[in-house]
Amino acid sequence: MLGTLLRGVGIGKAFSRGIVRRRTRVVLEDVTLEIGEGRTLGLVGPSGSGKTTLARIVAGLETPTAGRVLYRGRDLRDLRGGERKAFRRRVQMIFQDPEGSLNPRKTIRRSLEEVLDLRGVQGGGRQEVREVLEVVGMEAEVLDRLPSQLSGGQNQRIALARALILEPEVLVLDEPTSALDVSVQAQILHLLRDLQRERGIGYLLISHHPEVVGFLAQEVALLRGGRLLRIEGGEEGKAGR
Numbered sequence: 001m002l003g004t005l006l007r008g009v010g011i012g013k014a015f016s017r018g019i020v021r022r023r024t025r026v027v028l029e030d031v032t033l034e035i036g037e038g039r040t041l042g043l044v045g046p047s048g049s050g051k052t053t054l055a056r057i058v059a060g061l062e063t064p065t066a067g068r069v070l071y072r073g074r075d076l077r078d079l080r081g082g083e084r085k086a087f088r089r090r091v092q093m094i095f096q097d098p099e100g101s102l103n104p105r106k107t108i109r110r111s112l113e114e115v116l117d118l119r120g121v122q123g124g125g126r127q128e129v130r131e132v133l134e135v136v137g138m139e140a141e142v143l144d145r146l147p148s149q150l151s152g153g154q155n156q157r158i159a160l161a162r163a164l165i166l167e168p169e170v171l172v173l174d175e176p177t178s179a180l181d182v183s184v185q186a187q188i189l190h191l192l193r194d195l196q197r198e199r200g201i202g203y204l205l206i207s208h209h210p211e212v213v214g215f216l217a218q219e220v221a222l223l224r225g226g227r228l229l230r231i232e233g234g235e236e237g238k239a240g241r
């Protein structure tokens, strides 16, 4: 049986607003979910239902106000040193707006090489950048361009390349194709499917389009008003295994 990589247990999130009259708004309540090796959990729900907040919590970018997130069985709050580094490297998030997730002043080359530096790779990095570009279906000539000089689909491929350099176990994909043209959406979804097959990466795939999650997900959950309702599970995704 394939292992569980990330688990959220009883996750709650409340945001406080106002300084004089402090009000809290509950955005997530008692959300439990699991992301397994080589599998996709789809997450759908109306705008404002808490999808992005949940994604950020699971990716460790935000802390829950209730419940906990476990990476390979360990509470994120207890991760220190090497374990914390491993989590930061192996769990990556891809955002809806691909251009916004890249530094507008840095060439694609710098954006990619910087991640290699983060990983402590010296020398040999250039070759690896070329290899990962090929994996995401891009030509080396884009390396000297800025994000503003690429299309949305190309930038999303670069964002993916950047994450892949870190050899992720989990990708949290927050509406990764929503900003793209329909034909480009399909290309990115096929790329994601192939990457998952080859590398066994676990996905949390958020979209408000059921057909997008249906293509990849074996299990789909619906978030409504901050509560998770499981609507379909156990079946294999249409992309097959």
Ligand SMILES: Nc1ncnc2c1ncn2[C@@H]1O[C@H](COP(=O)(O)OP(=O)(O)O)[C@@H](O)[C@H]1O
Residues within 6 Å of the ligand: 015, 016, 027, 045, 046, 047, 048, 049, 050, 051, 052, 053, 054
């Ligand atoms: N940092 C924040 N501070 C206050 N409220 C927030 C914050 N982030 C999100 N929210 C609120 O939480 C709710 C859920 O937002 P979000 O997670 O972005 O939903 P979705 O991604 O499903 O559209 C919204 O009402 C939003 O206004």
Ligand SMILES: [Mg+2]
Residues within 6 Å of the ligand: 051, 052, 053
């Ligand atoms: Mg959102």
